[in-house]
Amino acid sequence: MEVGKLVAVIGDEDTVTGFLLAGVGHRTAQGSNFLVVKGDTKLQQVEEAFKAFTTxxxxxIILINQHVANDIRHVLKDYNATIPTVLEIPSKEHPYDPEQDYIMQRVNMFLGGGT
Known part of the structure; x- marks a missing residue:
């Protein structure tokens, strides 16, 4: 029997809590599949979590709040694997902006509609 894959979440407290309540959370002795990003969370910690989830x-799938993704955009631009797939999602305080989403920019480029 094949075991399914996890969804990892990097985001603000409301976003991560919502996904944990929906049953996405997974915690073992080695770590968890989520990171709550608060005002005092160091950028290096977010980068390390993203890199750890991608390996x-x-x-x-890695779900990341777009405003958090903007903080580590330099890391996201270097990531080009298909699995895990990275999806930028809005948060309660920050609406989704497709202009900032690197994946959407690449899709636009492939479809001939963008730079």
């Missing part, structure tokens, strides 16, 4: 075999 895990059990993670299939």
């Amino acid at each position: 895990r075999d059990d993670v299939g």
Whole structure:
């Protein structure tokens, strides 16, 4: 029997809590599949969590609040693997802006509609 992959979440407290309540959370002795980003969370910690999630075999999707993704945009631009797939999502305080989403920019480019 094949085991499914996890969804990892990097975001503000409301976003991560919502996904944990929906059953996305997974915690083991080695760590968890989520990171709550607060005002005092160091940028290096967010970058390390993202890099760790991208190298895990059990993670299939990484959900990241767009405002957090903007803080580590330099890391996201260097990431080009298909799995895990990175999806930028809005938060309660920050609406989604497709102009800032690197994936949407690449899709636009491939479809001939953008720079």
